Amino acid sequence: MRTLAYSLDVRFKPLFEVMGSLHAYICRKSHKKLDLSPSWAQQVQQRITPELSDLLDGIGIDGDWKLTYLLVHLCPGEDAADFVEWLKGMAAGDLYELMSPYSNLFPAHMGDFRDRTVRLFQQWNEQYMQHVDPEIIERLHVEAMKRKQALPASDPFAFVDETTNGLQFAPMNELKQIILMPQYHFQPINVVSYFGKVTLCHYAARIYLGDEDFLTPHEYRMIRSVAEKSRLKILKYLRQGPRSFIEIVRHMELSKGITHDHISKLRNAGLLTAHFEGETLTAYSLRTGALEQIHSKIMGYIEQGMA
Known part of the structure; x- marks a missing residue:
């Protein structure tokens, strides 16, 4: 360990x-x-x-x-x-x-x-x-x-x-x-x-009150976050390894504001790892396990509906 x-x-x-x-x-x-x-x-x-x-x-x-x-x-x-x-x-x-x-x-x-x-x-x-x-x-x-x-x-x-x-x-x-x-x-x-x-x-804490659903609000957020071309391109780029915000901006050829918005949505969905030094966010990397979780949840939902 x-x-x-x-x-x-x-x-x-x-x-x-x-x-x-x-x-x-x-x-x-x-x-x-x-x-x-x-x-x-x-x-x-x-x-x-x-x-x-x-x-x-x-x-x-x-x-x-x-x-x-x-x-x-x-x-x-x-x-x-x-x-x-x-x-x-x-x-x-x-x-x-x-x-x-x-x-x-x-x-x-x-x-x-x-x-x-x-x-x-x-x-x-x-x-x-x-x-x-x-x-x-x-x-x-x-x-x-x-x-x-x-x-x-x-x-x-x-x-x-x-x-x-x-x-x-x-x-x-x-x-x-x-x-x-x-x-x-x-x-x-x-x-x-x-x-x-x-x-x-x-x-x-990913705690939600009210009626239980098959997918939690967090899991719905994960699915929604990848339903956008630029965010998919960011995920593909980060497959190469950790990258700074500026590196992502240059790769995407988008404004800092738009790029930050895309990254925020991916971060809040748990699809990116944010690397901190103190309070300074130095880089982002891909959380492949989260992508696998999306696939598993969607398939579970589909298979449950067929039962």
């Missing part, structure tokens, strides 16, 4: 999904890429107060938001209420000391950052998270437990690839640990945050 230069762990607690749901709402302009209903953000906006809406509108996906992910990871509590009480008790100096082993970039005003984060999580928990279907949290707990139990007997590279639906993390000088955390709201996209000695990966 191959060995990694860093350790792997799988964790879950409800606080992680609070973060994931906030991230999904803040990124609501990207909802066409998510599995959530297109009306989800509108329904949430109708439920929350104007004060919380304004607070959310003022948050960007920036360095401060990345540090919020770090604080969620470092918090010893289990849920949003624990996080709020823990953060209230932290002085600005305490937060600098806590985060300094992981980052040298900090908010301009740590006290304001703490107070804003407390308000955000407290209000989001009361107005949204407490009304979420408890089955989501239950199934995320089960997902993490199953992965954690399977980890010791697994090839670590294959484990990361299968768990994250196509991510690989290169060894870095400081990197000591990668922590994988299942998330529901931001499916099918993974959120990767690099903090020197630890990389946090909130991965799409």
Whole structure:
């Protein structure tokens, strides 16, 4: 069995999904890429107060938001209420000391950052998270437990690839640990945050509520992703081995924007492996096993219909 230069762990607690749901709402302009209903953000906006809406509108996906992910990871509590009480008790100096082993970039005003984060999580928990279907949290707990139990007997590279639906993390000088955390709201996209000695990966758990179908939404996405000539050409090109984004752009002779859109659809379908160095995505390669899975699922569906 191959060995990694860093350790792997799988964790879950409800606080992680609070973060994931906030991230999904803040990124609501990207909802066409998510599995959530297109009306989800509108329904949430109708439920929350104007004060919380304004607070959310003022948050960007920036360095401060990345540090919020770090604080969620470092918090010893289990849920949003624990996080709020823990953060209230932290002085600005305490937060600098806590985060300094992981980052040298900090908010301009740590006290304001703490107070804003407390308000955000407290209000989001009361107005949204407490009304979420408890089955989501239950199934995320089960997902993490199953992965954690399977980890010791697994090839670590294959484990990361299968768990994250196509991510690989290169060894870095400081990197000591990668922590994988299942998330529901931001499916099918993974959120990767690099903090020197630890990389946090909130991965799409491929959990779906409602009526069961022969094919899951993820499997339908896999099939749809190959129903386009340019994407098939990208897959054929990557059969030669890993290639950078710029190499793919040059090969396809398309704009960067169009090429990125095609790659995103293939990535979200799990047909590509994305190779990371820290938070930098350096190359893409073909996941032949995913293509074989599409074939198997389609044949299974056809044969089931003939029975």
